[in-house]
Amino acid sequence: MSLTSPRSIPNILSIAGTDPTGGAGIQADLKSFAAHRGYGMCVVTALVAQNTQGVREIHLPPVSFLRAQLDAVSDDVALDAIKIGMLGTEEIISTVADWLDTLGFRGELPEATGHDDAGARPVLVLDPVMVATSGDRLLDAAAESALIAFLPRADLITPNVPELALLAGGEPATEPAGLIAQARAVADQHQVVVLAKGGHLDDASAQESVLDTLVYPTQSGERAEEEQFRSPRIHTQNTHGTGCSVSAALAALAARGHSWSTALPVVKDWMTAALQDSERLDVGQGHGPIQHFAQLWR
Ligand SMILES: Nc1ncnc2c1ncn2[C@@H]1O[C@H](COP(=O)(O)OP(=O)(O)O)[C@@H](O)[C@H]1O
Ligand SMILES: Cc1ncc(COP(=O)(O)O)c(N)n1
Numbered sequence: 310m311s312l313t314s315p316r317s318i319p320n321i322l323s324i325a326g327t328d329p330t331g332g333a334g335i336q337a338d339l340k341s342f343a344a345h346r347g348y349g350m351c352v353v354t355a356l357v358a359q360n361t362q363g364v365r366e367i368h369l370p371p372v373s374f375l376r377a378q379l380d381a382v383s384d385d386v387a388l389d390a391i392k393i394g395m396l397g398t399e400e401i402i403s404t405v406a407d408w409l410d411t412l413g414f415r416g417e418l419p420e421a422t423g424h425d426d427a428g429a430r431p432v433l434v435l436d437p438v439m440v441a442t443s444g445d446r447l448l449d450a451a452a453e454s455a456l457i458a459f460l461p462r463a464d465l466i467t468p469n470v471p472e473l474a475l476l477a478g479g480e481p482a483t484e485p486a487g488l489i490a491q492a493r494a495v496a497d498q499h500q501v502v503v504l505a506k507g508g509h510l511d512d513a514s515a516q517e518s519v520l521d522t523l524v525y526p527t528q529s530g531e532r533a534e535e536e537q538f539r540s541p542r543i544h545t546q547n548t549h550g551t552g553c554s555v556s557a558a559l560a561a562l563a564a565r566g567h568s569w570s571t572a573l574p575v576v577k578d579w580m581t582a583a584l585q586d587s588e589r590l591d592v593g594q595g596h597g598p599i600q601h602f603a604q605l606w607r
Contacts, residue, residue: 319347319565321557324351324352324394326357329358330549332550332593338557340601342557345562347564352379353370355368356368361596362594363441363443364445367447375404375405376404392435394556396448402455434563435466436556437468439471440471440472465501465503465504467559470482473488473492483511488507489535492522493524496525502569504522506555507522519539522537523570536573540577547596548599549599551599559573
């Protein structure tokens with residue numbers, strides 16, 4: 310997958326909720342875009358009163374205002390990539406879906422591995438945010454089926470272990486084989502590339518390393534394709550916003566012409582450094598943020 314005419318600095322939009330402590334959501338996405346040499350923009354879906362310890366309150370601006378923000382960006386700026394995070398409610402999901410359709414996205418895509426047929430429409434990465442690291446819900450239970458119906462619009466989805474279980478309709482996986490089987494089911498059913506993130510796995514194989522697997526949807530007559538990427542597990546509490554940051558980084562690298570397969574090792578090396586260097590930050594008393602600029606400030 311590549312854009313037809315990549316700008317030297319790509320324009321990348323995050324559509325997500327906020328984290329006033331700067332570690333997750335929109336704030337993490339913007340840092341992640343910058344760390345990967347993209348011009349970051351953002352449209353807020355939800356204002357979240359949260360910190361490194363948990364979520365206190367969520368304020369949802371009217372969806373007419375969400376649409377006004379989306380139109381203000383797309384009426385003026387050519388987008389190379391979009392990263393979607395917290396959507397929150399069914400109403401927000403359908404507002405974003407309607408806006409995407411004006412950009413040339415359709416609910417069903419004939420080709421799922423890279424959309425070479427889709428001309429210059431932006432690459433779309435969806436992080437199906439449902440529950441924060443703290444355990445607080447960020448998506449209404451009633452909106453889960455709307456989120457599942459939204460999946461085929463994305464080029465890549467990046468669920469963690471509990472999110473993938475919900476999308477696949479099963480129990481959370483406890484080892485890689487179970488996780489990959491669920492990702493295969495979701496990829497084939499919705500014809501979307503799935504990055505199955507293994508950060509939450511706790512089996513013997515997950516003690517010293519973290520496994521992330523790219524699972525490509527099976528086209529009729531084609532062999533199933535999966536690619537596994539391991540990186541060292543960093544033993545730290547500072548994992549607030551890792552999922553947001555990884556999906557944003559992948560959107561930025563895709564906008565610069567990377568395939569998922571070439572982007573993911575770059576992103577994992579960057580995440581390893583960002584988790585290691587998080588110890589230099591002194592932000593909050595719970596799950597602290599990662600250090601997005603570890604490599605830049607070295
Ligand atoms: N302790 C860790 N050490 C190294 N990489 C990690 C660690 N925790 C998470 N990651 C990486 O961060 C990303 C997000 O992981 P995960 O925890 O599975 O999702 P989420 O943050 O959405 O809950 C993945 O690419 C994963 O490999
Ligand atoms: C607004 C917002 N979006 C997403 C997350 C999930 O964060 P994590 O990457 O730690 O699961 C969050 N805590 N807040």
